Amino acid sequence: MANKSKSAFRTIAEVASEIGVATHVLRFWETKFKEISPMKATGGRRYYRPDDVALIKLIRDFLYEKRYTIEGVQKLFKEYGAKAFLNGEIQKDFFETDAIQTPQPVASVAFEGAEMPENQMQTLCEARDELLALKENLAQVLKK
Secondary structure (H helix, E strand, O other): OOOOOOOOOEEHHHHHHHHOOOHHHHHHHHHHOOOOOOEEOOOOOEEEOHHHHHHHHHHHHHHHHOOOOHHHHHHHHHHHOHHHHHOOOOOHHHHHOOOOOOOOOHHHHHOOOOOOOHHHHHHHHHHHHHHHHHHHHHHHHHHO
16 A cells, blocks of 8 residues: 555555455445445445544454454444544443443354464454355345
């Protein structure tokens, strides 16, 4: 990627490369998170604002690092708002307090008691997202 300023808009390929996911995963996340709203030029080309990129990084962190399900992240955003996480209104120790009931991370649901290296868990999470994206694409093709 060329040296762009932090305020420059980014293409889907640039964001996917920066975040470390495939472009179809970003398109899938757009269908699941209304908060992601890139500008679309004629022809459907997406341009992501810096706020969109920050939000996508946050979602990736929830899904791949904290191991939340898509539904779990949606619930957090609905309850607290995505901007509260982005603006730092919700502190890092948010998930360590007993004050709230957080959704259970996907790893503890899918692999109760299983120990697995971080890279394997990330691979499984990425595979899950890709399969969900493919399922969504297939459903759209079958509707036509």
